Amino acid sequence: MTGRNDHDDTRIGRARVTDNPELAAYYDELEKVDAGALWTVANEIEPWYPQPRSVPVLWRYADLRPLVRKALPLVTADDAGRRVVMLVNPGRRELSAAVGLLYTGLQIMGPGEAMTAHRHQASALRFVHEGTGAWTIVDGQKLKVGPRDFAITPNGTWHEHGNESGDAPVIWQDGLDIPLVNMLDANFYEVHPELHQRPGEVANSSLLTYGGNLLPYGVEKWTRPYSPLLGWPWEPSYHALTRLARAAEGSPYDGVVMEYTNPVTGGPVMPTMSAHLQLLRPGQATRAHRHTGSVVYTAAKGRGVSVIAGRSFTWRQGDIFVVPSWAWHEHANLDPGEDACLFSFNDFPVMHSLGLYREEAYPDDDGHQPTPAP
Secondary structure (H helix, E strand, O other), rough: OOHHHHHHOOOOOOOOOOOHHHHHHHHHHHHHHOEEEHOOOHHHHHHOOOOOOOEEEEEOHHHHHHHHHHHHHOOOHHHOOOEEOOOOOOOOOOOOEEEEEEEEEEEEEEEOOOOOOOEEOOEEEEEEEEEEEEEEEEOOEEEEEOOOOOOEEEOOOOOEEEOOOOOOOEEEEEEEOOHHHHOOOOOOOEEEEOOOOOOOOOOOHHHHHOOOOOOOOOOOOOOOOOOOEEEEEEEHHHHHHHHHHHHHOOOOOEEEEEEEOOOOOOEOOOOOOOOEEEEEEEEEEOEEEEEOEEEEEEEOOOEEEEEEOOOEEEOOOOEEEOOOOOEEEEEEEOOOOOOEEEEEEEOHHHHOOOOOOOOEEEOOOOOOOOOOOO
């Protein structure tokens, strides 16, 4: 993606220094004292517009699923730490990132399996693809999750996972800000001193306390920087979308879209990552736009196509694809009779907190990108 507002780097204000022997010798002198000349890298580190190394990628669940299941007998979850197949962007292999500074992967847990507890500085989230026995314990709160449920593991919280089903594995998608935290040289990892937590007596306590769209009184005031609600079941989330679709037209760029939020503040679920669920009406095609910030999408329902930086990616339930920062993108529902839904997570809270968020619509009258002929 080259963008619609390309600039000529030969204009005034850009580095245009011509190399010569004297300059080469000067650069060698600077290098010997661990220094350098800014003008040699200025055009790279101060671009006219974002130049992400990440590229648009789509991973098909039908291709990934057998490979994820193949790992089940090959390695134990405890030996591996977590039995996860990570999704790596060709432009971000050095960071093990899916897009930008976001990581994602598919984790599988066998029937009756339980992993030990740990905590880390990176924030994490989960989106369940299949299996009905999954659970997680976050700081002593046990949460049970099923297909298409969304859950969070905020940074610094003790957490462990398992599958209480007796006959089928669970596959869920992990999303973390590990590349971001590592780039900031701020990551920590610690194993629980007792290996496992002692969960409270009531499962799903965060849902019972904060999941009713009403703030509770008579409980300890919540002051932490992440949501006290740890999970969002699929059915009420999807029903909220369908109700909104009856009441409002939605966004011309994203369809009917809602954000999972912290019920105390109304803000994102965690300081570094937010998550959305969006509905595309039967046959709907959105207009193209772009923004700073990277996004990982998962097809939660139906089938469709997304055009990202001029490339078309068809998807169906379970498929995962990414939109790099500042890449033009638009979505369409390919089913004329059923709605389609996309779950997504992103780094927008970081962009907003640092004053770096910017968004613009595609300038052409029809609002759609040209795509190459098949």
